[in-house]
Structures are given as structure tokens and as C-alpha cells.
Amino acid sequence: MTAAPSVEPVSAGSLAGFDHECDVLVVGFGCAGAAAAFEAATAGADVLVLERAGGPGGSSAMSGGELYLGGGTALQTACGFDDDPDNMFAYLRAALGPHADEEKLRLYCDGSVEHFEWFRGRGLTFNESLYDAPSWMPPTTDGLMWLGENAHPYNTLARPVPRGHRPATESFGGWLIMERLVAAARAAGVVSHEDTRATNLVVDDDGRVTGVVAQRYGEPVTYRARRAVVLTTGGFVDNEEMLAHHAPVLLGHGKVSAGLDDGSGIRMATALGAATRRMASVEVALTALPAMLVRGVLVNGLGQRFINEDVYPGLFSHAAVVHQPGPYWAIIDEEGFEDIPARDLWGVRPRYVVETLAELEESLGMPPGALEATVAAYNRHAEHKQDPYFHKDLKWLRPLRPPFAAADPRGGFGAGGGEGQGTGVAGFTLGGLHTTVDGAVLNHSGLPIPGLYAAGRAGAGIHGQGYVSGTSLGDGTFFGRRAGRHAATASQ
Secondary structure (H helix, E strand, O other): OOOOOOOOOEEHHHOOOOOEEEEEEEEOOOHHHHHHHHHHHHOOOOEEEEOOOOOOOHHHHHOOOOEEOOOOOHHHHHOOOOOOHHHHHHHHHHHOOOOOOHHHHHHHHHOHHHHHHHHHHOOOOOOOOEEOOOOOOOOOOOOEEOOOOOOOOHHHHOOOOOOEEOOOOOOOOHHHHHHHHHHHHHHOOOEEEOOEEEEEEEEOOOOOEEEEEEEEOOEEEEEEEEEEEEEOOOOOOOOHHHHHHHOHHHOOOEEOOOOOOOOHHHHHHHOOOEOEEOOOOEEEEEOOOHHHHOOOEEEOOOOOEOOOOOOOHHHHHHHHHHHOOOOOEEEEEHHHHHHOOHHHOOOOOOOEEEOOHHHHHHHHOOOOOHHHHHHHHHHHHHOOOOOOOOOOOHHHOOOOOOOEEEEOHHHOOOOOOOOOOOOOEEEEEOOEEOEOOOOEEEEOOOOEEEEEEEOHHHEOOOOOOOOOOOHHHHHHHHHHHHHHHHHHOOOO
């Protein structure tokens, strides 16, 4: 087996010189890197960005494009919703917890309206309409969507207000966000070197980070950063060894990434003594269809419900994969299935269709009577518009009647649930380098490592053990901006 290349820091004194110099060197050209580069350049710094792929974008460009913003944005107001930073904070503290970073979260909520205007200033537009249905990704150009704010228990902790801000494009919009951010960075004077993979941090005799050693087409290239290096290299979902060490729950599942989230920035910094936080925290996505679940029930391998099906999809995914015995099944009746709008079906078809729950239990390998008991209890309470166990919204509650169907998330969307078509689970990591609110990377003593900053999934942001769509792009750009501004003014 070939040993992994060394990521140990390189002494500046051991180098004959540098091939390139700049004030601020940003490593990674996803959303956090683009935001950091733009702000550093706007602050007057000479900025250079390294990108290991053939062009910018990374996992950010492949994302859905939701931006979790609120606190009273113009889009929320135009759609008839009243929000404020305290209300936003109350929801996110619960949804991103336990153990959300409240210092960063407070800043994020207080600055959310300004951050929304910053995106609009970069040329993004948002249609003033709400997509008012449960979905992973609305198949429309509506600018606002719910992301679990109106589901129990969150609707008891904060006033329900939708905060999923979506740029004006159909379906996935990450590419559009990156197109605008990259254009803004380049217009501000940022220069980028693609096909260039940073491998080692360079430090001087005082322990200050002064650049990086990189590889371009197999040849070493050295870069000097007169003020600071900003790591925006993404998470580590593509590194099986790091997953095994820190987040084994994702082993064997799909990866939500562009294929290059291998933890390189985290490894380079920890080799220098950087501390990490929340390395076991992950986002998990189960390919169960929200529009189907709210009209039926989600059960585990024993035929038991375990959550209200109208929550944010990532929440029922995490509850299932991390805490429940699989496999997981979406159980629905004919009336419920026919009620799903065609645009919300995503090509999903049930794997089993039967007349009785006993037949379904046998087909699914469940204990006899288990699913029957679950549906009987559900129906008994639904007759009275109640869900005392999990508190699903009353508008979705009605008894389930034969014939019944089961959809298998293991097949993925549009696959019909065939065996051997995948786990139906994909995810990414949330933990990373321990940083201040301004992006300075801290060592194990809690002191900043001079000249080193991080943002995006390379750092630990606002998340605890929970996740909501839009908080990766939102957190990455918000704290990427702060890192870029502070890197530009770092003392030499």
C-alpha cells in the first residue's frame, strides 16, 4: 500500500524562494473561498486562490442552492412573513443542536439581513413567492421555502417563519450562486490558479504561516502569503480513513460532494498543531420522499414510527439512520399516493402494493402484527385529528385505508426501490478546524496560529449535531467573508 503524502509543515528557511507571492492566499474556490477572496480583495489585499480542480465551484456548485437566511429579509417581508434575529436564533439553536456554536450562531442571525443584501449585491435575484409544500428541493422558481420551521417541536420554540432563500432558477441552484460569487471575486481583482493542489503549509521560524507548497501537473509550486493563508478546502467525507476515525456513521453510504472533500486542509492544519471541533457531526440524507411521508408514515425495520413525518427531511433522515434499526419504509395508501402532485413525485414508485398490512409485513420481513399495530394506533388518533406520539401537523392527518404500498428509500429517487441499487443514504461532514468567529485557526491551547484562517466545511461553523439545508452555503459565505476581511488586515 502506498503511504499517504506527508502533510507536515515546511520551513520557509528550507525553500530557495517562492514561485508566487500575494497578500492573502485562499486555498479552495467553493462558496467560502469565493466569499473570503472577494472580501479580502475589497479590503485592498492582493489575493490569489488555489483550486485543485480544473475550475472553481466544488461541492458548493453541485448543491441545491438554498441559503438559510432570515431575521426579516426583504424576501420574507414581500412574502408576508415577519421575522427577527431572536426568532431565527431560537429555531436554529434547537435545529442545529445539541451543542450548536451559539457565539457564531448569534452573529449569523444578527447579520442575516445584511448577508442577504450582500448576495443581492453580487447579482443574485430571488422571486417573491413561497413554495408551501414539503420537499427536499422545490421543482419551481419560488424564492422562499420552509425548512422545518413549521413542524413540531420547533413551532413551539420559535414563531414559524420560512427561511430557505432560493435564487431564481429551477431546481438546483448552487451553480448559479457560485457563478455570481466567482465573477464578483474576479471583478475585485482576485487571481486563481486551477489544477493546483496545496499539500503543505509553510511556516517561518516564529511559527507563523507564510504560504503553502502545492503540486501542479505533478510539479511542486511554492506560494508566499505576506499576510495570511485562508483554508476553504471543504470537509472530509471523501476520506475513508478520516471517516473511520471521526464519523464512521457515514462509512458505506453515498457522499454529498464533488469528490474532492478529502480533508486536506484539516490535515495540513492539524499537522501544525491546530485543534478541531465536532468531527463526528454529520448531515445524513435518506432518499425518502417528503411529499409521500407526510401523507403516510415512516417506519423502521420493526414497523414502528419514530418521528413526525413533516419535519425537515434531514431530521427524519438523521433520526432513522443514526438511531433506528433499518431498513426504513415509507408506508402509504392509494388515496395518499394519488394525492401527491406529479411534480413532487420525483419518479418514485412503491416497491410493494398489497391489500393487507399482514401481507406487507411479510413482504418487508417485519414481525407479524407490528405494522398493523402501528397503523391501527395512527388511524385511531387520526380519526380525531390527533397525533399524541409525534405531533404531525393536523392538515396531514387522516386514517390510512387499503390498499397499502411501501416505498424503499434504498433504491434512491426514481429507482423504484430495487435491491442492490444503493443504500439510499448519503451525507457529508460538519466538523472541522476550531476557529474564532473571525476565522482564525486555534491551536490546542486555544491560541490563534499566526497567519492561518479557515472557513466553510474545513472549519467547524454554527452546527452542533443538527443540520438544516442552506446552512452550509450560508455559514460558509458568512464566515468566509469575515475570514477574508481579517486575513487582509493580518499583521505581517
